[in-house]
Amino acid sequence: EVQLVESGGGLVQPGGSLRLSCAASGFNFSIYSMSWVRRAPGKGLEWVANIKQDENEKSYVDSVKGRFTISRDNAKNSLYLQMNNLRGEDTAVYYCARDAGESGHYTSNLWGQGTLVTVSS
Amino acid sequence: DIVVTQSPDSLAVSLGERATINCKSSQSVLYSSTNKNYLAWYQQKPGQPPKLLIYWASTRESGVPDRFSGSGSVTDFTLTISTLQAEDVAVYYCQQYYNTPRTFGQGTKVEIK
Numbered sequence: 001e002v003q004l005v006e007s008g009g010g011l012v013q014p015g016g017s018l019r020l021s022c023a024a025s026g027f028n029f030s031i032y033s034m035s036w037v038r039r040a041p042g043k044g045l046e047w048v049a050n051i052k053q054d055e056n057e058k059s060y061v062d063s064v065k066g067r068f069t070i071s072r073d074n075a076k077n078s079l080y081l082q083m084n085n086l087r088g089e090d091t092a093v094y095y096c097a098r099d100a101g102e103s104g105h106y107t108s109n110l111w112g113q114g115t116l117v118t119v120s121s
Numbered sequence: 122d123i124v125v126t127q128s129p130d131s132l133a134v135s136l137g138e139r140a141t142i143n144c145k146s147s148q149s150v151l152y153s154s155t156n157k158n159y160l161a162w163y164q165q166k167p168g169q170p171p172k173l174l175i176y177w178a179s180t181r182e183s184g185v186p187d188r189f190s191g192s193g194s195v196t197d198f199t200l201t202i203s204t205l206q207a208e209d210v211a212v213y214y215c216q217q218y219y220n221t222p223r224t225f226g227q228g229t230k231v232e233i234k
Contacts (some may be wrong), residue, residue, distance in 0.1 A: 027210075035173075045163070045171060045214055047223040059221040062122075095170055105152070105218050107161040109182060111170035 002026035002110065004096045015099035016119070022079040022112060029066030030040030030074040033099035033106055036081050039114075046092075048108070049081065050099065063089075085118045092116075093113050123147050123217050127226035133234040140202040142229045143214035149195045152219065159219040162191055162200045163229075166211045174213075175200065206231065 001112055006022040020036070036048040047090035049070040050059045068080040079096055093116050124147040134140045150159045158178035163171040173182045175191035178198055188203045202209055210233060215226045 013181065030174055039165075044212075045216075045225045045226040047216075047221075047225065050221065050223075061222045069133045073144070100176075103155075104220075105157075105159045106223070107216070107218055108171075108205045109176075111172070113170055 004098065004110060004112035006014040006094065006096050006112045008116040009094065011120065012086055013121050014119055017082070017084045018086065018117060020081040020083065020094055020096075020115060020117070024077045024079065024096075024098070027098070027110075029077040033101075034070075034072060034079045035065045035097045035099055035106070035108055036070060036079075037097055037108065037111075038090075038117075039095070040089070043092075048094070051079070061092045081090045083117070086117075088119050089099060091104045091117060122222055123150070123219065125215055125217055125224050125226040127215060127229050128228060130227065131230040131232065133232045134202075134205045136207065136211075137204050137234045138234075140201045140205050140209070140231055141215055142215075142231075144198040144200070144218050144226050146198075146219075148198045150217045150219040151195045157200070158194050159217060160191075160193070160198050161216045161218060161226075163214045163216065164209075164211045165214065171214065178200070184216050185209075202231070205231070 021024040035050045051070045071080045091112040095114045096112040098110035099106035158215045160178045162175040179191045213227045
């Protein structure tokens with residue numbers, strides 16, 4: 001079955017760290033660009049970060065630059081998001097998403113169920 | 122960053138009637154070298170992840186019912202649900218993927234009248 005399964009969410013204090021993981025199965029993970037997208041409670045979707053197939057190119061939304069790091073392990077069919085110096089506004093459901101597209105223009109056509117990150121003291 | 126704005130924020134439509142959602146980008150998302158509009162529509166039902174409905178502004182993703190259609194170009198786009206079904210109750214988002222950050226509209230909640 002083609003799927004993405006996130007893990008690693010939970011409750012963390014402001015200033016703390018978490019590492020999210022996303023396990024891919026049922027498709028050739030190594031040939032796809034991948035993204036993280038989040039949805040804060042009562043708010044809309046926000047694209048967070050993207051990583052190209054060979055990990056050479058990474059992009060981030062300004063609000064997480066310098067705090068979050070996206071990475072992947074193609075041998076393990078896994079995507080990661082290291083989140084440091086977490087803030088209350090980072091509280092959200094984080095989705096792992098597979099990208100589809102061309103030449104730097106990507107939509108996301110496969111999504112995981114999401115993992116909840118709550119930043120609170 | 123490209124700002125994407127949807128209207129309305131919510132709408133209530135009777136079963137079998139048409140629902141129309143508008144999306145406007147703050148700059149063109151039409152890429153001249155490909156002549157494609159890099160604008161997508163997603164559906165998110167409660168407790169579920171988003172689902173891609175439309176890409177390139179008007180191309181339906183595989184498996185998406187043909188009652189969903191997308192139109193528009195450059196900066197102004199529309200998602201139309203031709204005959205609303207009960208299972209279409211959801212929040213709908215447009216997203217530009219012309220450049221990063223790939224920005225979403227604020228979402229439009231569609232309910233049954």
